[in-house]
Amino acid sequence: MKGCGLMFRIAAACRRESFTAGIITEKLESFLEEHDIPCSITEYEMDEVVELITEDMIVLAGSALAANSAGIPVLNGMPLFTGVGEKQFKKLLLKKIKEIEKEKKKMLTEMLTVDRIQAQTSTADKKEAIRMAGRMLVDAGLAEEGYIQGMLDMCEELSSYIVIMPGVAMPHARPERGAKKPGLALLTLKEPIKFGHPENDPVRMVVGLCAPDKTAHLVAIRELSKLLCEEDKVEQIFYAADSQEIYDVIAAFEKTLNL
Amino acid sequence: MARKERLTFLFVCGAGVGSSMMVKMNADEIFRNHGLKVKLISSDVTSSKSNKADCLVTTQDIYRLIKDIDVKEVILLQNMVSVKELESKIIPAYEKLSAEREEK
Numbered sequence: 001m002k003g004c005g006l007m008f009r010i011a012a013a014c015r016r017e018s019f020t021a022g023i024i025t026e027k028l029e030s031f032l033e034e035h036d037i038p039c040s041i042t043e044y045e046m047d048e049v050v051e052l053i054t055e056d057m058i059v060l061a062g063s064a065l066a067a068n069s070a071g072i073p074v075l076n077g078m079p080l081f082t083g084v085g086e087k088q089f090k091k092l093l094l095k096k097i098k099e100i101e102k103e104k105k106k107m108l109t110e111m112l113t114v115d116r117i118q119a120q121t122s123t124a125d126k127k128e129a130i131r132m133a134g135r136m137l138v139d140a141g142l143a144e145e146g147y148i149q150g151m152l153d154m155c156e157e158l159s160s161y162i163v164i165m166p167g168v169a170m171p172h173a174r175p176e177r178g179a180k181k182p183g184l185a186l187l188t189l190k191e192p193i194k195f196g197h198p199e200n201d202p203v204r205m206v207v208g209l210c211a212p213d214k215t216a217h218l219v220a221i222r223e224l225s226k227l228l229c230e231e232d233k234v235e236q237i238f239y240a241a242d243s244q245e246i247y248d249v250i251a252a253f254e255k256t257l258n259l
Numbered sequence: 260m261a262r263k264e265r266l267t268f269l270f271v272c273g274a275g276v277g278s279s280m281m282v283k284m285n286a287d288e289i290f291r292n293h294g295l296k297v298k299l300i301s302s303d304v305t306s307s308k309s310n311k312a313d314c315l316v317t318t319q320d321i322y323r324l325i326k327d328i329d330v331k332e333v334i335l336l337q338n339m340v341s342v343k344e345l346e347s348k349i350i351p352a353y354e355k356l357s358a359e360r361e362e363k
Binding site for chain 2: 048054154158161166170172198199211213218225228
């Protein structure tokens with residue numbers, strides 16, 4: 001698959017019947033080229049802005065205001081169209097891009113610290129494994145005590161769906177069950193455990209997720225999803241002897257990413 | 260400039276913050292690499308039915324709970340992180356749905 005790593009992704013949005021996004025796209029492209037910022041700009045309609053998820057920034061080309069549910073920064077790009085305040089806008093744009101580039105990095109290793117990794121754990125069943133992952137989240141101050149029950153309830157309610165791929169379960173609860181801060185906890189199991197999934201059993205690794213909203217953990221979860229696509233990395237984690245070894249695999253992988 | 264109405268894909272998971280986000284982000288990259296423009300929405304189980312979509316993307320367990328949802332296509336995933344599996348199911352669904360739309 002084509003990497004889209006270094007590109008800075010911008011959405012240019014205007015109302016459906018309007019043409020302003022097209023003009024603003026051209027202006028942005030030439031301006032960012034002048035500043036050697038590789039970018040990929042896509043045009044959208046205003047009502048799509050709320051659901052955008054993998055863009056780095058949204059530039060509105062119209063008088064309407066729109067917010068984004070994933071917390072992507074939204075700028076009003078009309079100065080590029082009208083020319084009024086264009087200089088200030090360009091200055092703000094460059095500043096924002098720098099901020100975002102800085103913020104985007106190293107998120108997975110921030111969400112998962114060595115003390116929230118347990119290697120080669122022995123657990124009796126899936127409930128105990130989920131409880132252990134939840135316990136690490138609670139002890140780290142990321143979630144309230146009740147969050148653990150929330151994780152168990154979700155597993156009960158939706159059966160084996162938390163086994164997201166062969167060998168890996170990702171138990172989590174709804175944000176309102178006591179999620180305070182975004183974070184992850186990881187445990188690998190010495191003896192694989194059945195979670196009741198028709199294809200993906202048995203489970204060798206449990207990744208507990210705590211997310212108070214849809215936004216803060218997005219980069220980390222994207223990194224995690226890419227990590228889990230790499231069979232050899234997943235194997236390394238499955239069989240790693242201790243938590244530091246697991247962390248090192250993740251940290252080394254993260255360095256190769258450019259999300 | 261009149262733009263065509265885009266096909267909408269709805270991603271549903273238990274809480275709307277975990278696996279549906281992973282799948283939605285992967286789908287975004289896949290469509291992008293194919294140069295296709297679509298609309299992607301994610302949701303948790305309880306609010307999924309309030310969304311209007313052409314295609315639902317979820318897992319067997321979740322589909323059982325929302326079977327009567329009004330969509331034209333349903334994609335059920337085994338592996339929520341596999342880009343390969345997603346691509347092999349979502350691109351044919353896109354082609355089928357856009358062909359049906361053309362016929363109208």
